[in-house]
Amino acid sequence: MTSDGQEILVRVRGLRFAFGPRLIYDGIDIDIPRGKVTAIMGPSGTGKTTLLRLIGGQWRPQAGSIEFDGVDVHQQSRRQLFELRKRMGMLFQNGALLTDLTVFENVAFPLREHSGLPDSMIRDIVLMKLEAVGLRGAAQLYPEQISGGMARRVALARAVALEPAMVMYDEPFTGQDPISMGVLMRLVRTLNEALGLTSILVSHDVQEVLSISDYVYVVAGGKVLERGTPEAIRDSQSPMVRQFLDGKPDGPVPFNYKTERDYATDLLGGAA
Amino acid sequence: MNLVKILGEFLRSLGEATLFLFTMVRALPAALLRPRLVVQQIYMVGMLSLIIITISGSFIGAVLALQGYRTLVQFGASSSLGALVAFSVMRELGPVMTGLLYAGRAGSSLAAEVGLMKATDQLSGMEMMAVDPIKRVIAPRFLAGIIAMPLLTAIFSLMAIGVAGGYLIGVVVLGVDDGSYWSQIHTGLHPHDVVETLIKSLVFGVAVNWIALYQGYHAAPTSEGVSRATTSTVVLSSLTVLALDFVLTAFMFR
Secondary structure, X not given: OOOXXXXXXXXXXXXXXXXXXXXXXXXXXXXXXXXXXXXEEOOOOOOHHHHHHHHOOOOOOOEEEEEEOOEEHHHOOHHHHHHHHOOEEEEOOOOOOOOOOOHHHHHHHHHHHHOOOOHHHHHXXXXXXXXXXXXXXXXXXXXXXXXHHHHHHHHHHHHOOOOOOEEEEEOOOOOOOHHHHHHHHHHHHHHHHHOOOEEEEEEOOHHHHHHHOXXXXXXXXXEEEEEEOHHHHHOOOOHHHHHHHHOOOOOOOOOOOOOOOOHHHHHHOOOO | OHHHHHHHHHHHHHHHHHHHHHHHHHOHHHHHOOHXXXXXXXXXXXXXXXXXXXXXXXXXXXXXXXXXXXXXXXXXXXXXXXXXXXXXXXXHHHHHHHHHHHHHHHHHHHHHHHHHHHXXXXXXXXXXXXXXXXXXXXXXXXXXXHHHHHHHHHXXXXXXXXXXXXXXXXHHHOOOOHHHHHHHHHHHOOHHHHHHHHHHHHXXXXXXXXXXXXXXXXXOOOHHHHHHXXXXXXXXHHHHHHHHHHHHHHHHOO
């Protein structure tokens, strides 16, 4: 439970993760309340996708813990982890649809693997999921025949096929035209309500995210910079959060990539 | 110092590949439970390699017959042409050439397919759907490859000795007696020659598919990574087939 009485589905404590020498997370704490849409925002390269992979147990943190529904994700055997994952859906940035299967078979895939249901029932469920994302008509198409936005909707239908408790969205709005962005935003919100999901939304599309989420974390430089409701985030006075929200090219996050050498020396280096 | 590092790196990847082999073998029962996937893959790696295998088999057999005839006829032994072609193909050229052609045709495509699946998050996606990609993707392909290789070798050998290769050139074109061509094969070839071919093709099947799937599964998830994986698959598996052939022949030599 949080201080305001909400039940926590995912609890991240003291998470530390590094890729070789590059520190991604330096002891962060994050709570994902059950039944809400929680957004993780931050500049590119802050490891937002990494966080989802850590929650899904694909990668191991160097320190700290991640609990999903009271179970420590990284203390599970492979079999137990797979059981946990059946209750998590994940939407990859590019959809990650299986290219040798039709849209229908892609959505049927987790059901065929796990549910043991008869074909007729699987067919009904798949058609219902596809109808929910508006793509029942595309059931017999292959992934290469549909647009990127449609692929994400198919992936969303697949992610909720097993009726998970939680869905993780990895940059769902990146590179989408305004219409499919609107469609995806509505889907995230309506599916969360209709299926009683908990959603984690990783994104850097500020306005879209602030308009559909219930709770927002802003992460950068391995730390949580700000947390709160979208209204509180909008009013934040932290210079870094402001730079991110207002899209200023220079500020606490510098425009120039860090370098030891000064510009003039670098330019004249060849002549010297 | 550098040499030590290279050696260390080589041993590390060898260890990794060995562990990968164990993981694949452990997942084989799971592949047996999905016969449809295995059959589909036998079609992909076996059936689709048939054209290159049959054509190459025919040419190899034809060239063997031409060269063999030129030598044998000097000793008045052209009636032994059948035995010469059959021995060469059954003991060496059949399994080795099939292995090499398979590496180029099917091994490279396996590595590219699995590498691209990794690069496009399809394998991660499966993991997140609680489906083990080793069981669903890798093991069926491994099993299919091991089944396909001896069959392809048999077809290669058949084409080279009998149908369009040695028989066509030796008997139809050069005029070697039909009866002696076959009877020389019949009396010369022993069951252990066939067993030798079978053992070789099975070993090559395991080796080439192991290398291809390992390279694909461990490819860097970029275009360069996939291209590197396909190249290494063809280079490494060709060399492995040739080296293993020497080792196996040395052991089975009598």
